[in-house]
Amino acid sequence: MASEAFALETAAAEAGTLRRVAIDPVSRVEGHGKVTLLLDANDEVQQVRLHIVEFRGFEKFIQGRPYWEVPVMVQRLCGICPVSHHLAAAKALDHVVGAEKLPASAEKLRRLMHYGQILQSHALHFFHLSSPDLLFGFASDAGRRNIVGVAAAYPEVAKQGVLLRKFGQEVIRLTAGKRVHGTGAIPGGVNRALSPAERDGLLADIDQIVDWSRAAVHIVKRLHAADPPLYDSFGTFRSNILSLVGADGALDFYDGRLRARDADGKILVDGFAVENYQQLIHEEVKPWSYMKFPFLAALGPRDGWYKVGPLARVQNCDSIATPLAEGERREFIDHGQGRLIHAPLAYHWARMIEMLHAAETIKDLLHDDDLSGSELSCSGTRRHEGVGVIEAPRGTLIHHYRVDDDDLVTMCNLIVSTTHNNQPMNEAIRRVARRYLNGRQLSEGLLNHIEVAIRAFDPCLSCATHALGKMPLQLELQDAAGQVIARMRSAS
């Protein structure tokens, strides 16, 4: 782990001697967050923090609800990748209803829904949220730095982005009933199959979708090739990585076992059963953030934090099962010249490789007759606990529930993708602040560099806050000189 980790988390200088600058809200991300910078008299950065300012509390209010309601309720955490929560919850509750192995049709329909989700979310993130920075420059005219600006300057790129997302949303609609917040997955299976007409409708467009996804990978590669020093070094820090890996070591977004590597790529943990996640991952609470800080328990909070998401997944797996994406993965790995790639901007490259894999997988699934099967659910011996883990667009997503004899939820624990990336995002913006902001007169363009680093992780800030009941809350009243004159503290 890099020795610079945690530098700039807390300023050493006296309170009241530093100037505060806030980026509030962070734009072009899902949810609401802000960044605070503390600068000294010489404009040297002394403290940088990413804050998540909203409070959700789903873990609490799902308690006492019937378990079959959970997959539909918890997906309301998010409007961008609700399918991930929907499926992670359904997977957890499969264990509760004793559905240890779903019928083939049910699992494939869920996979189709999930890969449609990956496709639409990755397209949204790259084209709508991040491409304006990458195509126009981080400090370019703010009025143009948006999807409308992209549509004006690069109409074909914008069109493909919009239509890629639309296709993914259509896959979701046909498997879940609605483009956003559907009901397709139920504990033990799914509630509908795909009709032949629905399959034909998707098949008519899928080759174009695969082509556009491939073109998107090429766009990112061209951007990297145009300025390698920037793309390889912007906000770069070293860390462990974590993701699910399929049974054969291949990239798998829907199911698998956990694998972690250290910053050099050495495997730390492999084949780890997801239901034991609490032995692998612990979470630290810090008084200044609603978002927890997960870490690998064996390494501790200082050395055990890790990245998740596309950059972790594409380098953590041994292969990708679809040919075009596998070719792109090999090229990506070669770019690292035998070392793990840690550059935040490489997230975009890995993300587009994943989008290509999602498109190819959807194509394969659409040719599978199981999608029109009639055996859509199963059940078995009732249990009181279930863990469901899935690779959401932004990374590893863990849902854990306990259910009582009366079918009501008694415990819910969610570790969402963005929470895993909490420390990495803070590290990235601290590197960027030190490199680009130190000693300079701050401008919107310079501050956007911070946001560019955050956007690379594609954070879903609204999903990521669940510290209810575990957050020590401290209230301080300070006088004009910054002296604390009163303090209230709640232990939990």
Added chain:
Amino acid sequence: MTQQSILLDGLPVPFEEGQTIMDAAMAAEIFIPHLCHHPEFKPQGSCKLCTVKASGRYVSACTMPARDGMEVENNSPDLNDKRRTMLQMLFVEGNHFCPSCEKSGNCMLQALAYELEMLSPHFNQFYPNRPLDASHPQVLLDFNRCILCELCVRASRDVDGKHVFSLSGRGITKHLIVNAESGRLADTDFSLTDKAAHVCPVGVILEKRKGFAVPIGQRRYDVDPIGMQVERLAHRTTTEEEI
């Protein structure tokens, strides 16, 4: 003898002796919004959604006997505005969270809100604290959604002969209870086969472990809005009702 009829929104609608305005309207496939009315049970006119203006007076269509030549105003901006307000009050009195409710798509309250173009709750939410009763092995009671229509009370008392449900309290504190010393459904002789198990127009009485089994697109009000389902509403029976 000539056919007796009422004038419903200017249209002559025939009726037979003993029929209410609601009966006559339904027979003519004219929709009058309602919640507490069910063709299998004696009407009680408590929800007031079916309020119409008969000969210049506001009356409940489900209890008001039809009279020959009676002029009845039903589908008018004034009445629909009042009905929308009543719906808004029902929504804020309970905890009606359609996005995660398994009755969504099959719920009369939700269907009427769409029908009457209710766009917001308008009033401040009460957020009452109403714990679930999940004690019964087959049926869940989610009191959060109760609108006090008393259909379950009537079905259990008048048809099942069990008196499982009652309303308790007065005014704003009125609420649905289970007639057992413990107050728990498991401590009654309630059964999934009871009429009362199949009559709830909202999401209070629910068969366990069945939620969301019917996909979006195939639920009762997904295809046709409630105002287009008058014939089904007129002839519905509790045996065909899904929980």
